[in-house]
Amino acid sequence: MAAVLNGFSYTGHKQTITLDWKSILKKCDDFSGPVNGFMFIDFNSIIEQTCPRDTFFDVIGQIVSVRPLETSNHVASKHYIKLTLSNIESVHLKVTIFGTQAYQLSQYLKENPTVNCVVIVMQFVKLNIWDGVGQVKSHFEVTKMFINSDIVEINEYKKRYIIPINVQDGTGTIGLTLFDREAKRLLDISAYELKKIYEAAGDSHALFPVQLNVLKNRKFAFLVDITKYNVNNYNNIYTILKLTEDVSIVSELESKLELMSIESVSLNQVPLESDDVVQSVQKDVISQTDESFTPSTVNKSTATTPGKISTDLKRNLQDIYDVNSGDDLSSTKAKRKSIGDETPLLIPKVEK
Template sequence: MADQNISMLNQLNVYKTDSVVRVRIIRLWRQADNENPSETYSIDMILMDEQENKIHASVLKKFCPKVEGLFVEKECMLIKNPTLGKIYSKFMSVDNPHKLNFAYATKVNKCEDFGGHLYGFKFTSFDLLLQNLVPQNQSIDVIGFVATYYKMEDVTKKDGTQSKRMCLQVQDLEQRKITLTLWGTYAQQMSDYLSTNEDDGHVVIILQFGFFTYYNGRASISNSYNVTRLLINEEIDEILSFKKMLDLLACTPGASSSNGISRPSMLLSFHDDFLISTEFKHIAEVDGIREAMSFIIFGTIKFIPRDVKWYYHACKSCNKKVTPVMISKQALDGSCDDEEQGYECNNSGCQGKVVEAVLRYKILVKVQDSTGVLDLVLWDREAKKLLMKSANVLLEEILSGDIDMDLFPEDFKKLVDKSFAFKVQITDYNLNHDYKFYTISKLTQDPTILCELQKKLNFDQNTNSDSMHGISQSFPSDDTINFKDTDVVSMSGDNTTPLSRLESSTGNNILEKSKTTAINLKRNLVEVYDDDEAQGYSTNKSRTTSKTIGKENEKHNLIIPKIEK
């Protein structure tokens, strides 16, 4: 058959019924019958022509005996007289509104002269995914290496059936990370590989026909039913080329240590992390810690300060804190016409460039258990999970309501008097500079975890503490990937008690009395806190630490623990 009679897949239309296409089967699977899952409803495929146009194809069960033996993944076919159907699914496995169907008049023959690619990858940049610039109803292809992962776990799906789930973080060549969740056989495939190939160094994967979601400011990808292809360290050009680039980056002077990862690191599950592997402490014990460490506490958020800025501007590319600068706008004649404010990022990766800035959370909270009170910092990742909106959206809501942006956001009230298990990090910086605001690296309201931690607290039944209320609430993001604790550095400022959440009838008086304290606290926090994923801080600035926490607490309704004799 002459090539001029061959149609490309993007040339097919409903008006022409005698088309001939030459294609490769790049994915092949059986679709189960919804009413009888053990029976086949159809054989489905992704077909690709020599120009890498793709289309979803389907053969209904009653037509399968006629052509079934001709369908082999990666093989090529000539298809004559196919029909076109409309795709009604919200999720598009390929960028084509039509589905190619096999009917009685359709003829299929094998062919050997196909000149197209074997897979037809079209990789999507992590940057586009993280900025939510990709349609969420179309499949995507991504390539990256596995940076961290959780062990595979058994889960019960919404329909009551059992499945497997495995969560990972995949990183690209620009050190951008994205969460990947694998289900069912894909989770099993990844788990089996990691457990049996411990000396493979970088584990580079390709996820083809993956599913992209962007929720609550966080991008994530997963496999999509049976259409997804998962390739792990395969000897193909794309993966081999990616590995070479990783090796080159690792040898580059000044390269980040993350490029030198030789083996993915397994993260602990929330249950193991909070109940087994990380030491539990009462708040009263924290002041006696003399070495950098992470620990678990169980307490209730009692206060959030009103007069400390709860957000900061971060680089959209690297997430580091940025510096405001004035940028000259050049007129058409080359002269400086005007100036406007921009942001400069001094992180080594951005090298002082003027960058686009985004708002990130940095919320100070006062947490109480039966033994005392501790000042902690809730950074962007965990704050977005709790508030279900980004810092930028919250600030826009406040400004659109003609409310003073320095006032206490109404959304913060949902955090007060809520109990959590907190994983807290104390670093050398905290210890060397006596900064007593520590980072919350993880938190959860999982009822099983809270009940176990409650036993460790060994509450006195006669105390007035109500910090156990609400433990049956379920925190919706426990099953998502968290960054390793080393990605977050805890800083601390003046040990002055922040202003509490006050009733409106008394708030103004206490704000006036605490004006000096709030100004000092705000100044120190601006100097101390850098960003959510900071790796290092300047230590050449002297800061003082106030010792007035006891006097300030007398003004607020703190629960005073009973002293055991």
């Protein structure tokens, strides 16, 4: 056993085992550990370059796009294929595969054009930074690739289907990702089973499985995860962490949303003289038609007309500040020097 001295480890361990001609190997028939020993890394940590840089790691995902095999270089080991993997959270990761494995993947895709879901495992890949974004690439013959192989990791991955849903409120619509565990709790059927039923139905005029009808006319409160990847890449698909139908929670969120909507419209339009004026203007600026809120400037009372508001605003400013001339407040004119009591200083008044 010797220490890793070159600063780069294939497995992440700091020691390596060296075999010589005296070493004896025996087959183990009752090994209980993992067969392949995968060390999967989260896609976001790769993209944001927070993953390990001094060791290889593994990735698993579904192929969502692939480019043709590039063979322009006269050296076969430098021929490559570029593809995009998507994980369970719908995060996309760019992957570059070189050499014989690039040919292997290209051949598989040509021979299996009807396979809709191609899940691959890339073992022993390296971080590759391109244009400030983290990607992965294979490393000569060190990297191992499993394409839709009958191994535990790929079989389990295929069962973890997700349901993309659109959620709408008064402010707009957002896309969310519902995991299988939550789908089963809501629908009393897993997303994997739902997919099988939908595939078995074949061509149908239905837009969606009838099992989804149980979601009609129901309101949910969602706790979502907004990652750096969402912000930096303008990705508007967010993962659901929790959801609930609790009436008190949903009602509280709706009341806050309505209050925020009213305040955002009326904040810069009303002189805050009294509660009566604020309440009156709030009723004027918001007109409700059916189930939507529409900003309106209808003058329903002389106390809240634009002319009245403007006059009141000027009067309020004059009450707060002692101003004899507008020249002292100009940003383009030089301020005149005070001579005696002719030009008094600007003295703020505190309103009670």
